[in-house]
Amino acid sequence: xxxxALGHLATTSQLRSLGWTRARLEAAPLVRVRRGxxxxxxxxxxxxxxxxxxxxxxCTSILSESEVWSGHDHRPHLQVRPTASVQPGRTQxxxxxxxxxxxxxxxxxxxxxxxxxxxxxxxxxxxxxxxxAIKKEFLTEAEVRRLGMHAPRRLQRYVPxxxxxxxxxxxxxxxxxxxxxxxxxxxxxxxPGAGHQDLVIEDIAGLEVDSARWHGEQIRAIxxxxxxxxxxxxxxxxxxxxxxxxxxxxxxxxxIDRMVRDARRRR
Ligand SMILES: [Zn+2]
Ligand SMILES: [Zn+2]
Numbered sequence: 001x002x003x004x005a006l007g008h009l010a011t012t013s014q015l016r017s018l019g020w021t022r023a024r025l026e027a028a029p030l031v032r033v034r035r036g037x038x039x040x041x042x043x044x045x046x047x048x049x050x051x052x053x054x055x056x057x058x059c060t061s062i063l064s065e066s067e068v069w070s071g072h073d074h075r076p077h078l079q080v081r082p083t084a085s086v087q088p089g090r091t092q093x094x095x096x097x098x099x100x101x102x103x104x105x106x107x108x109x110x111x112x113x114x115x116x117x118x119x120x121x122x123x124x125x126x127x128x129x130x131x132x133a134i135k136k137e138f139l140t141e142a143e144v145r146r147l148g149m150h151a152p153r154r155l156q157r158y159v160p161x162x163x164x165x166x167x168x169x170x171x172x173x174x175x176x177x178x179x180x181x182x183x184x185x186x187x188x189x190x191x192p193g194a195g196h197q198d199l200v201i202e203d204i205a206g207l208e209v210d211s212a213r214w215h216g217e218q219i220r221a222i223x224x225x226x227x228x229x230x231x232x233x234x235x236x237x238x239x240x241x242x243x244x245x246x247x248x249x250x251x252x253x254x255x256i257d258r259m260v261r262d263a264r265r266r267r
Pocket of ligand 1: 003004005007008040042043
C-alpha cells in the first residue's frame with residue numbers, strides 16, 4: 001500500500017497528489033490521527049503518538065528502534081517547532097528546528113536523531129550512544145565524528161576518545177569511568193589464543209561487561225573457556241553485569257582496583 005512506503009503516515013494533500021480519491025480514502029484501512037493526517041491502521045507506538053501531537057519522532061526514540069544505546073528513559077522523545085504550544089504528557093519534547101534533516105515531517109533523520117540525543121542524554125549515555133551508532137552501523141564512523149564536531153561542550157573532552165569497536169553501551173560507560181579513574185584501558189583487548197576480552201586494564205587484568213540479555217542464567221561455554229585461558233596466562237578476569245555498572249559501581253570499582261593491584265604485585 002502507498003502509505004506504508006511513505007512511512008505509514010501522510011497528509012490529505014499528499015494522498016490526493018498520489019491519486020487517492022475521497023471514496024478510496026474512506027474505504028482504506030486508514031485512521032485519521034489528526035486533522036489532515038492519516039496513518040495506516042497498523043501503526044502504533046511512538047510514531048503514532050508523534051503524529052497525533054503534530055510532532056516528529058527523534059532522539060532516543062529513533063536510536064532505540066535500531067537497538068542503538070539510548071539510555072534509560074523510554075518515553076517517546078519528540079521534536080516540535082520552537083513556537084509550538086504542545087503539552088508533553090508522557091513524552092519528552094524537544095523544541096527544535098532540525099539541523100541535520102528529516103526523513104519525513106514525522107521522523108527526524110538518523111543524523112538529526114543522534115545529534116538530538118547528544119544534546120539530551122547525560123554525558124556517559126551520549127558518548128555510549130555515539131559509539132553504539134557506529135558499532136550498529138546506524139551511521140558511519142565519519143558521520144558520527146562529524147556530529148562530534150558539533151557536540152555540546154560537556155561532551156567535547158570525550159569526543160577524541162571515541163572508538164569504533166566498543167562491544168556495547170555498558171562497555172563504553174565502564175571504559176570512560178576507568179579512563180577517568182586513571183587506568184589505561186584497551187577495548188577488545190587481544191587474549192592470546194582465545195580471541196579478545198571486552199576491556200584489558202593496564203595490560204594485566206581483564207574485564208568482561210556482560211549484558212543481562214545475552215548471559216543471564218547461561219554464561220556461554222566460550223566465556224568460561226576465555227576466562228580459563230586468561231587466568232592461565234596470569235591475567236585475572238572479572239565478569240560484571242549491567243547492575244554492577246548502574247547500581248553498585250563504587251563497590252565494583254573497588255574490586256577492580258584490588259584486582260589490578262594484586263596483579264601488579266604478582267608481576
Ligand atoms: Zn503501513
Ligand atoms: Zn531526547
